[in-house]
Amino acid sequence: MASEIAVKSSTRRSFFMAQVMLRILAIAFTLAAISVTLTSTESVMLFGIKLVATYSDSSAMRFFLGANITACIFSFLSLIFVCVISRSESQLNKCFYLFLHDMVIMVLLISGCAAASTIGYLSKYGEEKIGWTAVCDRVSKFCNRVMISLVLSYLGFFSYMALAIMAAKKFMSTATER
Template sequence: MAKARRLVAIALRVAAAAAAGVAAIVMATSHETTTVFGMQVEAKFQYTPSLVFFVSANAIACAYSLLVLLVPPATSPAAKLVLVADAMIGMVLTGAVAAATAMSDLGKNGNSQARWLPICGQIPSFCDHVTGALACGFVAVVLHFIALLYSIYTMDG
């Protein structure tokens, strides 16, 4: 029983780490150069603070999910600390995905009231990269949350 629980916990953490790691890498490698009205335009994730936050948060979540595997399973004080860290990482990760999604939506649809034009028509490959990274980021949030639920479920039992 204890062994089966440990295996489920390990599988969840590894899956969450993989999703977050892939999200960070796909976002970090997104890059496109295009020419608009004779002007060269370069699209990089570094130009948008929310996307930089996305890469950092996913990299941190990936490292955390792997490191937490080193913590011996559910003895009470350690289990509580892991729960606190899980909640914190979950909040930061969700914040990063939400901010990056807001920016991606703006890139796709613009905001006519603010006169911010959509730009994905000019940099489609960059936008596809960002969308792929966001999808991985969502998966990472869901897997992280399931791992958190599992820590709560297996606590003291």
């Protein structure tokens, strides 16, 4: 009986530490993606005209930035929430709402990443049938910074995907114990 309680306590502590670490990683990745996106700008002279490439030129990139800001803020708030509920014994109901939160943030991040990836692809390769030309050969610094921001944001998404999988596994294990 005592060893069973020790195992449950150890499992609970491991779950809590994984939650905290993944949320800290999500905060770090989305915060880094935000800072790289905000600072990604490049000016070029094209036929005597100065052109400035910046994230705010594209609604998809503005959405991408907004998704990362939202995910970063809610990651911080959920980190506080996880620390508060870790002290409570009856946390299954609260964990379900945390699971829903993680799913919403995960979907928000992947939709922002998908929107930015589409714009990134068009910027790099263009779309010949429509007549859109590739611009990354002219503003390579800007495109490289956007790519770094995308990678960071995808890492934030994977952090939330791991959180969702952990929570689902925990729900399944507690359901089979009953």
